Amino acid sequence: MKKTLRWTAVAAAVAAAVAVGVVAGGSLCLLAYSLTPRKTMRARNAAAREVMTTEYPFLEPWLDSLETTGALRDTTIVGAEGERLHAIYAFAPTPTDRTAVIVHGYTDNAVRMLMIGYMYNRDLGYNILLPDLYFHGRSEGRAIRMGWKDRLDVLRWMEIANGIFGGHTQMVVHGISMGAATTMMVSGEQQQPYVKCFVEDCGYTSVRDQFAKELREQFHLPAFPLLPVASWICDLRYGWNFREASALEQVRKSTLPMLFIHGDADDFVPTEMVYPLYEAKQQGDRELWVVPGAAHALSYRDNREEYTDRVQEFVGRYIE
Structure with a gap:
């Protein structure tokens, strides 16, 4: 009997060790898959200009003109870890204090947000600055930060944009996808007087919610125990965790006006995420536009004229 109990205890310990190893290994794989997809990002960086001018043909003559005249410029700053962070910017066609800071999405880069740059610069007459977030584009870094620590870089x-464009700007921050989540995370921080409003397009409620959705739909796995363990490892390795990275909680603290945009055919960042975000915005003006038939991050592409009109109408209430 004692021998049987001893072997049972040994078997249970081995099973527990194997389970711990599987969860730890799975969590490490989750982090690598989600936060350091280097091959995907290299391909996106290399093809960014070609993809954008193919999908948005009107960008090519505008970009050619900016580049020919030297109007599309580069700038860099040094981040908190000593990393080099890069952005591109351009002055408005006619001198103005109106300025848009435009934030790209997951595994994207500043070039892949130039359609929104065109809207603000060419159509609406704004100065524009488009950063490459940490680990994206031409910026350095160790891993994607899903908008959370990026919010501090965007601030x-x-x-920097306020200084470049004269020191007395009227500013909107506009982000898409992860850039929208970043924008909402920014909105919950203390703002300078020049910041007037925000536009978020298809942002997620929190990193935990988005990762749980991806685990369920892509891999048919439950959030527990992989997400808590991966979040703990992320905190040890990169200094932030999934639960604290919440656009929803930041929006609760936001006091400046915000336009929420989401396609009703979005199955990547599910459309239903926009409703709790909108409801959480209890301070300051808010407006919601759910775009019929629009898939993830395609509301502008598929509804260019209406998108431009709605942004102009909303932002124009707060920026003269």
């Missing part, structure tokens, strides 16, 4: 880019 610095907003300050």
Whole structure:
């Protein structure tokens, strides 16, 4: 009997060790898959200009003109870890204090947000600054930060943009997808007087919610125990965790006006995420536009004229 109990205890210990190993290994794989997809990002960086001018043909003559005249410029700052962070910017066609800081999505880069740059610069007459977030585009870094620590870099880019464009700007921050989540995360911080409003397009409620959705739909796995363990490892390795990275909680603290945009055919960042975000915005003006038939991050592409009109109408209430 004692021998049987001893072997049972040994078997249970081995099973527990194997389970711990499987969860730890799975969590490490989750982090690598989600936060360091280097091959995907290299391909996106290399093809960014070609993809954008193919999908948005009107960008090519505008970009050619900016580049020929030297109007599309580069700038860099040094991040908190000593990394080099890069952005591109352009002055408005006619001198103005109106400025847009435009934030790209997951595994994207500043070039892949130039359609929104065109809207603000060419159509609406704004100065524009488009950062490459940490680990994206031409910026350095160790891993994607899903908008959370990026919010602090974007606050610095907003300050840089204000300085570049004269020191007395009226500023909107506009993000798409992860850039929209970043924008909402920014909105919950203390703002400078030059910041007037925000536009978020298809942002997620929190990193935990988005990762749980991806685990369920892509891999048919439950959030527990992989997500808590992966979040703990992320905190040890990169200094942030999934639960604290919440656009929803930041929006609760936001006091400046915000336009929420989401396609009703979005199955990547599910459309239903926009409703709790909108409801959480209890301070300051808010407006919601759910775009019929629009898939993830395609509301502008598929509804260019209406998108431009709605942004102009909303932002124009707060920026003269």
